[in-house]
Amino acid sequence: MNNFTRNFKKFIRNKNVITILGVIAIVAILYFGYTYQINSQVKPTRVPVAAETIQPRTRITSEMIEYVEVPASAITANVIFDANRITQLYADYNTVIPQGSMFYSDVLTTAEEMPDSAFVDIKEGDIPFQFAVNMESTYGNSIFPGNQIDLYMMATNDNGEIMVGKFLENVEVLAVKDSQGNHVFENTAENRTPAYIIFGVKYDVNILLLKARYLSQVEIFPVPHGAWVGTEGQIQVSSEELKNFINEKTVMLSDSELTGAETEENNG
Secondary structure (H helix, E strand, C coil): CCCHHHHHHHCCCCCHHHHHHHHHHHHHHHHHHHHHHHHHHHHHEEEECCCCCCCCCCEHHHHHEEEEEEEEHCCCCCCCHHHHHCCCEEEEECEEEEECECCCCHHCCCCCCHHHHHHHHCCCCCEEEEEECCCCCCCCCCCCCCCCCEEEEECCCCCCCCCEEEEEEEEEEEEEECCCEEECCCCCCCCCCCCCCEEEEEEEHHHHHHHHHHCCCCCCCCCCCCCCCCCCEEEEECHHHHHHHHHHHCCCCCCHHHHHHHHHHCCC
8 A cells, every 4th residue: 555545544534624525515515506596596587478558357469468588586376478378368357467567377367257346345135236427426536446435315305395315324336337337447548437336235225226216306316425415495304214205106016016017018
């Protein structure tokens, strides 16, 4: 055994040397592992993004898609990479996709799954009621979905006196639609004119509102919740009095009476 071999064996058996080599190996592993992780996170990845701002309920076409490179760390699990899949979907009813945004699975939907936001938040047991409005009665298009409003009623009694009172209180607006049934506030690129507000009411209130709609001497109008309505010369009455007034001026047919009336009309 030559001197070199003996010295080498002696060298590697030295505990201090082994410790130093172990530390160097660990540092090297950590360094290269960290470098790999960093490089994998910042490595550019090609993804589809919106080439323009996409409004709610809009079907996405290929012209609305372009590609950019972004760091892998910016991509989450719900990003869609397949442009062919994206062009089969719609922006959800409550989502505006900004220009340059990636396409996320939780803000896209199919035409069949597209809900009408007017009915998404309606309470169980309530009936949706479509109430006619215009720019003036919505205070210059200032009544928004989610707002709380009161419904006031103005009517002329048998003595020719004008009665005014709060008919319903604290009603939540579910939707504001234009005359074509489009949601007024869902499209930021269009100025839509309000024609209806939709809210939910119980069955008995729904009947009263339907009755009031056909009474020429009755007008019902929305007011921001908590505001006071009333002018000189008007009689202030309670909601109960207003409801009694509507019922006195109308009749409610039972289902059997309605069926009989329809049969008689058809036979006639």
